[in-house]
Amino acid sequence: MNQDIHTALLQQKGIRLAVKREDLIHPLIPGNKYRKLKYNLIKARDEGSDTLLTFGGAYSNHIAATAAAGREYGFKTIGIIRGEELQDRTDRNPTLRFAQEQGMDFRFVSREDFRKKQDESFIAGLRREFGRFYLIPEGGTNELAVKGCEEILAPGDSTYDYVCCAVGTGGTLSGLINSAGDQQKVLGFPALKGSFLNEDICKFARSGNWQLMEGFHFGGYARVDETLVRFINDFRKQTGIPLDPVYTGKMMYGILALVRQGYFENGASILAIHTGGLQGIAGMNRTLERKGLPLIDKD
Ligand SMILES: *Cc1c(COP(=O)(O)O)cnc(C)c1O
Numbered sequence: 001m002n003q004d005i006h007t008a009l010l011q012q013k014g015i016r017l018a019v020k021r022e023d024l025i026h027p028l029i030p031g032n033k034y035r036k037l038k039y040n041l042i043k044a045r046d047e048g049s050d051t052l053l054t055f056g057g058a059y060s061n062h063i064a065a066t067a068a069a070g071r072e073y074g075f076k077t078i079g080i081i082r083g084e085e086l087q088d089r090t091d092r093n094p095t096l097r098f099a100q101e102q103g104m105d106f107r108f109v110s111r112e113d114f115r116k117k118q119d120e121s122f123i124a125g126l127r128r129e130f131g132r133f134y135l136i137p138e139g140g141t142n143e144l145a146v147k148g149c150e151e152i153l154a155p156g157d158s159t160y161d162y163v164c165c166a167v168g169t170g171g172t173l174s175g176l177i178n179s180a181g182d183q184q185k186v187l188g189f190p191a192l193k194g195s196f197l198n199e200d201i202c203k204f205a206r207s208g209n210w211q212l213m214e215g216f217h218f219g220g221y222a223r224v225d226e227t228l229v230r231f232i233n234d235f236r237k238q239t240g241i242p243l244d245p246v247y248t249g250k251m252m253y254g255i256l257a258l259v260r261q262g263y264f265e266n267g268a269s270i271l272a273i274h275t276g277g278l279q280g281i282a283g284m285n286r287t288l289e290r291k292g293l294p295l296i297d298k299d
Contacts, residue, residue, distance in 0.1 A: 002157070002271065005239050013259050014266040018160070019241055022152060023248075023276040028102075029072065031276020032172040033065030035152055036145035037136070041073055043144060044134035051076040053130060055117050055138035058086055059095045059222070059246075059283040061276065062140045067099035077104040078130055082114040094282035141171030146204045149175020152273060160271040162187055162264065164255055166247035167212065170197050172275060174204035186210040189251040192221040216254030222246050224284065226293055228253060233297045244277030245284045245296060 002018040010017055022031045029037065044052060052075045056063035063079050070077035079099060087108045090096040096106070107129075116122040117138060127133070136142070149172045153163065158181045167173050167188040177186045190197055190212055197212060218228050224245045232249045236242050243249040255272055258264060285295045 003239075003241065005241075007238060009256065009259060013262070013264070014268075015259055015264050016269040017255070017259075018269075018271050019239075020152070020157075020271055020273050021241075023242075023274045023278060028068035029065045030278070031061075031274065032149060032152070033061055033140060033276065034069075035148040035175070036062075036140040036171060037065060037069050038148040038151075039144035040134070040136055040140070040142070040148075041069060041075070044075065045073075047134065049075070049132060049134040051078065051130065051133040052136060053078040053080065053126065053133040054136040054140070055080045055082075055114070057082045058093055059280050061095075061246075061280060062138070063099050063104070064095050064102075064279050066136065066140070067102035067104035070104065071102040075134075077102070078133065079104045079106050080114070080117065080126070081106050081108050082111060084108045084110050094286075095279060098279065139169040139171070141169040141200075141204075143204065145171045146174045146178065150179040152176060153179045157271055158184065159269065160184065161268045162270040163273065164189065164251060164270060165273040166191055166251040166275055167197060168192070168247065170201040171204065172273075173210065174201055176273065177201070177205040177207050177210045180207070180209060182207075182209060184209060188212045189216050189254045190214060191217055191247050191250055193217050193219070213254055213258065216250050216257065218250055222284075224249075224288070224293075229288065229294050229296055233294075236297060241274070242278055242281075242297075242299075243274075244280050246280055247277050248274055 001021045005017045026034050052070050054066050067077050162185050163176055163180055164187045165173050167190045173188040180186050231253050232243045243252055281296050288295050
């Protein structure tokens with residue numbers, strides 16, 4: 001569903017903006033994480049695997065989604081979680097508590113070990129410990145994930161001049177790039193500071209109709225400040241659309257900043273992808289509370 005946004009700024013600049021509500025496609029496996037898991041789960045089943053194993057941080061949307069998908073589609077799930085100190089605190093972490101309720105088993109590893117997550121010897125160790133499993137990389141990005149994200153855009157979406165999306169690993173953006181029309185431009189808003197994203201995207205993307213809009217990461221991955229929190233709360237009051245603080249909030253802030261700067265030509269139409277991530281608000285609010293910052297409104 002594409003939801004049109006109306007604000008004084010958009011009207012004044014002559015810009016049409018709609019939000020594709022991918023956050024609503026599944027109650028427990030929302031947004032791009034559903035798209036990225038879809039063909040991986042089909043392959044896992046075809047291979048006769050009954051267990052999914054993946055990696056993530058303490059507030060990972062991917063961990064939450066994989067746990068819920070496992071429960072819904074009949075797979076056991078194992079989450080390799082960054083940070084041994086979380087071991088005794090899972091019930092105080094909303095993301096891990098949710099994943100556990102969905103039946104995920106955890107293995108907490110040090111940051112040093114977590115960095116080895118792509119090493120063959122590390123994975124061989126996991127196979128010795130857990131037996132056979134279907135491995136999904138951290139963040140869920142691989143070729144099958146990109147294929148799933150190629151299904152985000154519908155035929156009717158080819159009328160938009162711009163397609164905008166938040167970027168973590170770039171898997172979702174790659175799927176959008178591959179399915180967008182030649183006349184469209186795909187803009188990615190990185191949620192992290194300085195990375196090898198361009199290379200990663202080039203690995204999966206089959207077209208050059210895209211660009212990364214740097215400078216809207218608010219200091220780095222999962223960093224937030226009062227400006228961003230207030231923006232997210234105001235946007236929700238104005239439009240009824242909740243945004244998450246790690247990805248979609250920063251993307252929307254960036255889009256509207258570019259509108260204000262006159263980046264988009266008068267009469268342009270923009271489709272912003274709401275990739276979900278709302279499960280992360282509860283965890284982020286605990287951090288904000290500790291820092292004495294305003295909280296993100298929840299229903
Ligand atoms: C994971 C995630 C992203 C990033 O997706 P990539 O394919 O890794 O770039 C964007 N938005 C939300 C809400 C996410 O959870």
